[in-house]
Amino acid sequence: MSAKETKDSAPSGSAGEHAPTELSERRSSILEAVVAEYIQSAQPVGSSHVVTSTDLKVSPATIRSEMAQLEQEGYLTQPHTSAGRVPTDKGYRFFVDHLAAPSSTPAPQVKEVRNFFDQIHGEMEHVLEESSNLLANLTSYASVVVAPGHTTTSIASVQLIALSSTSVLVLVILTDGTVERSTVDLGSAVEAEIVAEASTLLTATYKGAELQALTATPTSPSAEVQRVLTAVSGPLSLLSSDAGEAQVFVGGPSKLADAFDAVETVRSVLSILEQQLVVVSLLRDVLSSGLSVAIGHEHGYEPLASCAVIVAPLEIDGKAAGAVGLLGPTRMQYPAAMAAAKAVGQELSERLSTLGHEVDH
Amino acid sequence: MSAKETKDSAPSGSAGEHAPTELSERRSSILEAVVAEYIQSAQPVGSSHVVTSTDLKVSPATIRSEMAQLEQEGYLTQPHTSAGRVPTDKGYRFFVDHLAAPSSTPAPQVKEVRNFFDQIHGEMEHVLEESSNLLANLTSYASVVVAPGHTTTSIASVQLIALSSTSVLVLVILTDGTVERSTVDLGSAVEAEIVAEASTLLTATYKGAELQALTATPTSPSAEVQRVLTAVSGPLSLLSSDAGEAQVFVGGPSKLADAFDAVETVRSVLSILEQQLVVVSLLRDVLSSGLSVAIGHEHGYEPLASCAVIVAPLEIDGKAAGAVGLLGPTRMQYPAAMAAAKAVGQELSERLSTLGHEVDH
DNA sequence: ATTTAGCACTCAAGTCTACAGAGTGCTAAT
DNA sequence: ATTAGCACTCTGTAGACTTGAGTGCTAAAT
Numbered sequence A, B: 001m002s003a004k005e006t007k008d009s010a011p012s013g014s015a016g017e018h019a020p021t022e023l024s025e026r027r028s029s030i031l032e033a034v035v036a037e038y039i040q041s042a043q044p045v046g047s048s049h050v051v052t053s054t055d056l057k058v059s060p061a062t063i064r065s066e067m068a069q070l071e072q073e074g075y076l077t078q079p080h081t082s083a084g085r086v087p088t089d090k091g092y093r094f095f096v097d098h099l100a101a102p103s104s105t106p107a108p109q110v111k112e113v114r115n116f117f118d119q120i121h122g123e124m125e126h127v128l129e130e131s132s133n134l135l136a137n138l139t140s141y142a143s144v145v146v147a148p149g150h151t152t153t154s155i156a157s158v159q160l161i162a163l164s165s166t167s168v169l170v171l172v173i174l175t176d177g178t179v180e181r182s183t184v185d186l187g188s189a190v191e192a193e194i195v196a197e198a199s200t201l202l203t204a205t206y207k208g209a210e211l212q213a214l215t216a217t218p219t220s221p222s223a224e225v226q227r228v229l230t231a232v233s234g235p236l237s238l239l240s241s242d243a244g245e246a247q248v249f250v251g252g253p254s255k256l257a258d259a260f261d262a263v264e265t266v267r268s269v270l271s272i273l274e275q276q277l278v279v280v281s282l283l284r285d286v287l288s289s290g291l292s293v294a295i296g297h298e299h300g301y302e303p304l305a306s307c308a309v310i311v312a313p314l315e316i317d318g319k320a321a322g323a324v325g326l327l328g329p330t331r332m333q334y335p336a337a338m339a340a341a342k343a344v345g346q347e348l349s350e351r352l353s354t355l356g357h358e359v360d361h
Numbered sequence C: 001a002t003t004t005a006g007c008a009c010t011c012a013a014g015t016c017t018a019c020a021g022a023g024t025g026c027t028a029a030t
Numbered sequence D: 001a002t003t004a005g006c007a008c009t010c011t012g013t014a015g016a017c018t019t020g021a022g023t024g025c026t027a028a029a030t
Helices: A025-041 A047-053 A060-072 A089-099 A107-119 A124-139 A192-206 A211-215 A223-242 A255-259 A263-274 A276-288 A334-357 B025-041 B047-053 B060-072 B089-099 B107-119 B124-139 B192-206 B211-215 B223-242 B255-259 B263-274 B276-288 B334-357
Strands: A142-147 A155-162 A167-174 A179-185 A247-251 A293-295 A307-316 A319-329 B142-147 B155-162 B167-174 B179-185 B247-251 B293-295 B307-316 B319-329
Touching: A025 A047, A025 A060, A025 A089, A047 A060, A089 A293, A089 A334, A107 A124, A107 A334, A124 A142, A124 A247, A124 A319, A124 A334, A142 A255, A142 A263, A142 A276, A142 A307, A155 A192, A155 A211, A155 B155, A155 B167, A167 A211, A167 A223, A167 B155, A167 B167, A179 A223, A179 B179, A192 A223, A211 A223, A247 A276, A255 A263, A255 A319, A255 B263, A263 A276, A263 B255, A263 B263, A276 A307, A276 A319, A307 A334, A319 A334, B025 B047, B025 B060, B025 B089, B047 B060, B089 B293, B089 B334, B107 B124, B107 B334, B124 B142, B124 B247, B124 B319, B124 B334, B142 B255, B142 B263, B142 B276, B142 B307, B155 B192, B167 B211, B167 B223, B179 B223, B192 B223, B211 B223, B247 B276, B255 B263, B255 B319, B263 B276, B276 B307, B276 B319, B307 B334, B319 B334
Parallel strands: none
Antiparallel strands: A142 A247, A142 A319, A155 A167, A167 A179, A293 A307, A307 A319, B142 B247, B142 B319, B155 B167, B167 B179, B293 B307, B307 B319
């Protein structure tokens, strides 16, 4: 609601010496201490705790009055009177926007990500799935990779391949190297040459077009060829409608069981992750709002109110195409998780971009 | 350890009137009542409870002494003195083998499964994944589908398709309609005709062979063609090594959070499900032991000691190929779950079999 | 020789009280 | 503005007590 930017002021070195945006320097320090402590311990943080964990030269009483202010302004809450303070969504938001130094990308992680992408090979689906697992293992949070549909790539070739005398396999090969396929029963036997001819005709027609073009079928003077083309047209247009469908890869769902201790929360979050549509729209919403982190109620999904979502965009040749995300409790290790998501997002984007035109770097 | 067969004696109609195999009729009835009650309530079952839920004309005291016997023989335990009885793995085993009438396959479920397979279409992976989800939703347990590698099918065609002047896409098309692919960088520009020639040669060489054959590359008199063949040989043999790799589809992991109330159990079971290798070998072990159900410690995996695994085989044209499984707590709705797994296994087997030769029924 | 009624016994779980400890908010002094 | 001091509040734990479900045993009944 309040802050939209993640990167704003000059990226100073270590934490705690930022230009505060709405909070006095001291309050901001206190807030930082509370958030940091609570992320670690999951226990409400009391005033004397803050005194020992910061280098503020004040007494607990002073901290208390400041914390009371912070509570009134909505950054902190108490589970009950006479307990310590716990950050609210707004508190975490301030922490992420102003206190968690975004420049502190730990080098070893980046190295591990690089290593991974040097090692991994094989089909794109495999790479995406393993990327998701990597991110989950790196961060100990559940991860999500939403891969682009084929909206941007164009058709490289359409092949018909006879599997038997009466059935053919339809392959649509895209310029990024992915393949869509479908088996078609012709009803009666057809000569191999007829199939080949139809195949050539199809490639000639569609080459360079986008998947959406597959709804219009070409015609042929030969009745036999025409029969094949007609039989194939149905499945082809089906493929075109699948074109935009995003693929979702979920990594490390078991991490959720570590992150929450109420089994009911685990259940509901897991079941959200099973609904791919929801996941896709969640990430899209978060991305389009210009945020890279959505905390608690910031995204509209009530079942995920106790979660934070970190999203990094995927880009293929500079164009937005999917996203990688992390799902954890609101008391999340934001700096580390954001760095990991960013690193994986970047490296994966690069990998996806090179896949298409096989650059020799 | 004791019983291996699932279907043995005559399949009588309703429960409770079986020929007892090691237990007196009455004890067996008592055991049945305890298991059934405990599966429902998750509460230890006391002697008076058994009296009301069976039609035995005896007093609680008699039940008690019988239950004490059943405990001594290892079918039941007590969480503590003065609590009711809870089935042991052995108790569940007897229940599954002798008491849960296997013939009671509920018709509506079978119908739902049929419906599903009539509706579902698209790529094989998609069908497998959705089958897994279906099974999970049908039973409210987590489900696993382990799909066959490509060991049995043979090669229908090998296609090289130019994506750019210096890179080609290698497609290996199998007779079951699946496609393996890999992108190859040729290093320098190659004429389209050369690529086409290499493609024809490859198909001629490999057609009808199994994937494993891809390690030996053919040779060509033309130096240019030879260059392409050499460039392609590496990826091809990689594909051949991928051949046997099973695909694992997990459905409804969130159901696990319902099935167990200790979050730690949920975590450990989930993380098992993430290790596909373990899942595959688990199902294989269970299948090969001739059982369709493994309860508690019957499989060797300690982290799954509180789980039962139900497995139904998948067959393609009569040959064993993969399995569908269910993973739930030992206090599982065995009859329903077994029926569902069996139904989905059968229908899916049929579907997989027809995929290859596209029968028109 | 079973079956059963009766009884003593055990244990988990709930209720109540007491109490220590962590933490707050307020007030009055610095 | 800061802080020491104090009263207050709330949680959590521990112990004492009660309740209730359920058992095992024994001796009588069938």
